[in-house]
Amino acid sequence: MVAAARLSSSRRETASVFDCQSCGACCSYSAEWPRFSTEDDAQLDRIPEQYVAADLSGMRCEGVRCSALSGEIGKSTACGIYELRPDVCRACMPGDAECLMARRAIGLPV
Numbered sequence: 001m002v003a004a005a006r007l008s009s010s011r012r013e014t015a016s017v018f019d020c021q022s023c024g025a026c027c028s029y030s031a032e033w034p035r036f037s038t039e040d041d042a043q044l045d046r047i048p049e050q051y052v053a054a055d056l057s058g059m060r061c062e063g064v065r066c067s068a069l070s071g072e073i074g075k076s077t078a079c080g081i082y083e084l085r086p087d088v089c090r091a092c093m094p095g096d097a098e099c100l101m102a103r104r105a106i107g108l109p110v
């Protein structure tokens, strides 16, 4: 889930169609999705323990849904650790291939 302000100019037109705060699809696509990758230890240490998977590989998920996601998918959602979210979450941009894949999977328009 990303903020519109972070979008690159090339994606701005597409992204204006999608509002992450009324979506949440990429945060509820797969338990394999919000994994830790390029974060350093200091970054990871700031993520509240209750949201971290038992094996420390990524975010704790309930089924396919990240435990830090609140709200109703496709209507109104928010990331509970937005400022601390993992790098993979920062990399996903509205309108990119991963975004479209996730939105399709839950039946949202692409």
Ligand code: SF4
Residues within 6 Å of the ligand: 001, 002, 018, 019, 020, 021, 023, 024, 025, 026, 027, 092, 093, 094, 095, 098, 099, 100, 102, 103
């Ligand atoms: S799937 Fe796309 S529009 Fe939906 S929250 Fe993720 S980046 Fe935003």
Ligand code: SF4
Residues within 6 Å of the ligand: 001, 026, 027, 028, 034, 059, 066, 067, 068, 069, 070, 078, 079, 080, 081, 082, 085, 086, 089
């Ligand atoms: S940490 Fe936040 S942005 Fe990343 S998958 Fe979970 S709810 Fe989504």
